[in-house]
């Protein structure tokens with residue numbers, strides 16, 4: 071496993087552009103291996119090469135869909151890209167019908183850089199983007215077996231949706247849904263980079279202490 075990045079390093083988040091396609095593709099492929107090995111079939115994981123992903127990201131970042139509030143963000147630690155996230159209008163009819171009009175559509179941070187605030191900073195930035203685009207709420211789907219990702223979303227104040235609205239089967243895989251009825255608390259999960267380095271960190275809204283199991 072890669073060495074962890076020492077604490078105390080500065081997290082920055084900015085909008086991603088076409089020039090970021092190679093960095094995001096590399097993070098995407100590595101994070102897929104780190105997250106889904108053992109949860110998804112190896113063939114599915116290895117099919118996603120950097121070349122395939124880079125072409126996909128280059129296309130997306132060069133010709134972003136003209137939907138309200140859609141954006142991709144890149145997180146860096148001391149200038150080194152370590153994670154990304156995307157947000158957009160809700161694509162799931164079920165979640166849209168339940169009132170979750172915005173979507174956090176992807177979120178990945180390299181394992182070596184996890185636990186340094188990049189995930190929260192990305193969530194905060196995407197929530198701000200959605201709020202400014204006049205979305206009221208956000209929802210997302212996550213693989214049911216991705217215990218680590220689910221813990222993170224719960225720590226960010228996400229609510230596991232009950233009933234039919236909260237479960238979907240995609241081929242051989244089952245996903246569960248998390249929702250945020252109010253985007254405002256998400257926007258303050260991390261200090262606004264515009265406020266400068268002295269900005270106070272907001273109070274945490276976290277789940278009770280739990281074992282740190284990574285890789286799921």
Ligand SMILES: CC(C)(COP(=O)(O)OP(=O)(O)OC[C@H]1O[C@@H](n2cnc3c(N)ncnc32)[C@H](O)[C@@H]1OP(=O)(O)O)[C@@H](O)C(=O)NCCC(=O)NCCS
Pocket residue numbers: 101105176177178179180183184185186187188189190191212216218219220221222225274276281282283284285286
């Ligand atoms: C989920 C993920 C994006 C979180 O990013 P991150 O940079 O590690 O998150 P942060 O450093 O901002 O951590 C925020 C909080 O979550 C906790 N946390 C982060 N990852 C955790 C994990 N895997 N297990 C338990 N807690 C975790 C941190 O301790 C922190 O809590 P605290 O502020 O109370 O100490 C990242 O772990 C990841 O990319 N995982 C693999 C991909 C994935 O599952 N994505 C989501 C579903 S698609």
